[in-house]
Amino acid sequence: MDTTIHLKRTNVLKGTATLLPASKSINNRALIINALAGSKSEIQNMSDANDVQLMLRLVNSKDETIDVEDAGTTMRFLTAYFSITNQHKVLTGTSRMKERPIGILVNALRSLGATIDYIEKDGYPPLKLSGFAGQKTDTIKIRGDVSSQFISALMMVAPILPKGLTLELEGKIGSRPYIEMTASIMKHFGVSSDFKDNKVIVAPQKYIPAPFTVESDWSGASYWFAFAALAEKAEIYLPKLYLESLQGDSVIVKIMEQLGVQASMENSLLKLTKKESVKELHWDFTHCPDLGQTVAVVCAAKGIKGYFTGLESLRIKETDRIAALQNELQKIGGNLVEVDAAHWTLIPSSSLPDKAFFNTYKDHRMAMAFAPLATLMNVEIEKPEVVRKSYPNFWNDLKEFGLV
Ligand SMILES: O=C(O)C1=C[C@@H](OP(=O)(O)O)[C@@H](O)[C@H](O)C1
Numbered sequence: 255m256d257t258t259i260h261l262k263r264t265n266v267l268k269g270t271a272t273l274l275p276a277s278k279s280i281n282n283r284a285l286i287i288n289a290l291a292g293s294k295s296e297i298q299n300m301s302d303a304n305d306v307q308l309m310l311r312l313v314n315s316k317d318e319t320i321d322v323e324d325a326g327t328t329m330r331f332l333t334a335y336f337s338i339t340n341q342h343k344v345l346t347g348t349s350r351m352k353e354r355p356i357g358i359l360v361n362a363l364r365s366l367g368a369t370i371d372y373i374e375k376d377g378y379p380p381l382k383l384s385g386f387a388g389q390k391t392d393t394i395k396i397r398g399d400v401s402s403q404f405i406s407a408l409m410m411v412a413p414i415l416p417k418g419l420t421l422e423l424e425g426k427i428g429s430r431p432y433i434e435m436t437a438s439i440m441k442h443f444g445v446s447s448d449f450k451d452n453k454v455i456v457a458p459q460k461y462i463p464a465p466f467t468v469e470s471d472w473s474g475a476s477y478w479f480a481f482a483a484l485a486e487k488a489e490i491y492l493p494k495l496y497l498e499s500l501q502g503d504s505v506i507v508k509i510m511e512q513l514g515v516q517a518s519m520e521n522s523l524l525k526l527t528k529k530e531s532v533k534e535l536h537w538d539f540t541h542c543p544d545l546g547q548t549v550a551v552v553c554a555a556k557g558i559k560g561y562f563t564g565l566e567s568l569r570i571k572e573t574d575r576i577a578a579l580q581n582e583l584q585k586i587g588g589n590l591v592e593v594d595a596a597h598w599t600l601i602p603s604s605s606l607p608d609k610a611f612f613n614t615y616k617d618h619r620m621a622m623a624f625a626p627l628a629t630l631m632n633v634e635i636e637k638p639e640v641v642r643k644s645y646p647n648f649w650n651d652l653k654e655f656g657l658v
């Protein structure tokens with residue numbers, strides 16, 4: 255049955271987003287590393303995100319068929335984990351997961367000594383993993399411009415390889431903070447690695463169990479920045495977020511400073527209030543691709559022209575996010591124009607309609623990025639349940655602000 259959520263137009267926002275989840279990126283790394291360290295560590299503040307709940311259930315599953323649904327990190331990290339730990343599995347997912355590339359990771363794992371076959375289309379899930387025959391090489395060249403998740407996946411299994419692993423990253427490196435996040439979490443569990451320029455070196459080492467607490471999700475927090483940017487008045491509090499964070503998406507503070515949001519710590523909560531905004535925004539999303547939709551919608555609604563780079567990887571995420579943004583922004587009189595393969599111009603709306611219905615393309619970030627428009631107009635959102643991937647209580651948090 256198709257569902258739709260109607261948001262109540264509300265332009266004064268005061269309250270706390272108490273159900274903001276923990277970071278799914280941090281959490282899924284901690285779960286893989288914990289499994290490699292013998293599953294003895296206590297992980298606190300676990301995320302209720304579906305991607306994390308899937309990882310929690312699947313990483314120690316004895317089942318042969320592993321269905322990761324639409325969780326990219328779960329797919330990529332488990333492919334490396336099951337391969338190198340010599341587990342025979344079939345890894346599958348949603349129809350969209352079957353369109354998201356994995357060939358670069360599969361080639362790397364094959365050259366290390368893993369046996370992996372494609373069940374349907376070459377280069378894409380589902381995969382059949384048939385064990386690990388022993389390490390064949392200690393150096394791999396790997397492209398850095400498709401998904402950093404391939405690199406993180408290999409890094410996490412690298413210390414248990416008898417010869418360790420050197421990754422030579424080729425081409426542009428995207429999502430670099432996620433690679434740094436991987437190195438930091440490995441370090442927390444006693445494994446050092448060296449990541450400089452385009453090389454990652456991991457010597458053979460043992461992970462040491464250690465208690466770990468997951469911080470809140472900055473990508474999820476970005477929607478609250480968007481609400482603050484678009485509201486007439488805002489005083490929004492967010493729990494368990496740290497300005498110094500492992501998450502590259504904490505850069506939302508700097509982006510939103512330009513789009514009219516002031517962020518500061520108050521009694522261990524992050525407080526968002528309003529300030530003046532700029533007339534145009536220049537931003538490179540190479541290292542924070544998950545913020546692209548949030549920022550595009552805010553610029554479109556606030557009449558701020560955007561000059562964007564680094565959006566290439568949006569085409570291979572939960573949906574083609576460039577196409578989805580183009581379709582949906584047109585409903586409010588905006589657009590995202592592809593100038594060339596590396597540059598986009600965000601054309602803002604000159605006047606917003608009174609109401610609009612937004613499609614979500616099975617993408618949690620489409621639903622959450624368009625919700626903040628409810629500060630300015632009547633908003634309906636298709637299939638609101640998509641938010642379960644990263645922020646299952648998003649709509650419940652909106653209730654606290656009178657938006658639902
Ligand atoms: O490693 C991670 O946790 C992630 C890396 C990014 O993907 P890419 O490396 O594919 O850009 C990001 O978009 C995704 O949501 C989470």
Ligand SMILES: C=C(OP(=O)(O)O)C(=O)O
Binds near residue numbers: 324325326544571572
């Ligand atoms: C791209 C995302 O996730 P993943 O690649 O892990 O599916 C996301 O959460 O925006």
